[in-house]
Amino acid sequence: MTLYHASNVVVDNPDTKHSREYLDFGRGFYLTSMCEQAEKYAQRFIRRRQNAYVNIYTLDADNDEWKVRDFLAYDKEWLDFVANCRSGRQTEEYDMVVGGIANDKVILTIDLYFNGHITQEVALNRLKFEHPNIQYCIRSERMLQQCLTYIERKKL
Template sequence: MKLYHGSNIEIMQPDLLRSKPFKDFGQGFYLSPVYEQAAKRAKQMTELLQEGSPVVSVFEWNEQDTTGLNIKVFDDYCSEWAEFVLANRDRDRVHPIHNHDIVIGPIADDGVTYQLRRYREGDITMERLIEELKYAKGLTIQYFFGTERALSFLNKL
């Protein structure tokens, strides 16, 4: 399976130490199975950082060969997924909050921080939180590679 990573630079070898903490599934290397989504992310990163140029790095992952990997899959938006995102984005918790090598599941909408705060403060229910976190463009899946072992299963194309 081809997976794409959008950035302002070419990624030859993912480096978990350069990954940002407090993301949907934790600190790790994120990829998309959709080229256009990665290209959009590359453009966003370039504009945000105001350096480099949009680049989509392409990787191959043989999802049939997952020997010894701890993989968590969220097939759709649900309360378990929302709680997982909430925990990974919680700056007051000890991280990492899970031991999965790879997590596959929906992307939270860009307003995630605001919506999580509303939920924590009791302003919205879990059901409303799930609705608010759904990506505006529909169900879009992301792939999180969070360990060196997981990264060893990716091949740069």
């Protein structure tokens, strides 16, 4: 599978050390399967007058050795998981988490929920109309080293 990562630098040797904490799926190396999504995300670097790259990789993790959490929709499980990760309370160990991105439209809803302005039920009703843009968060260094191969970079 081909995956993409937007950055202001070439990332030919990815790691989890440079990840920020409290992201959607916790600390990890984030990728997408949609090149257009990575290019759109890379535009933020151009707006800051920085270099912008889409780094391209292949992921080969087709065995049962890895502990993977896969969210197929913006549902209660996804919302609870993201809430726990963003607050630093997520304690389950996964090599990779796959699921929807909290994009601009989704983030407004989950921020309202996290801040107590809407209930979980209202948040889930709003989210059910959103089609997830999938992100891959590789959380283990071992999986990064064994399964993700850098191919090339595209400068925007």
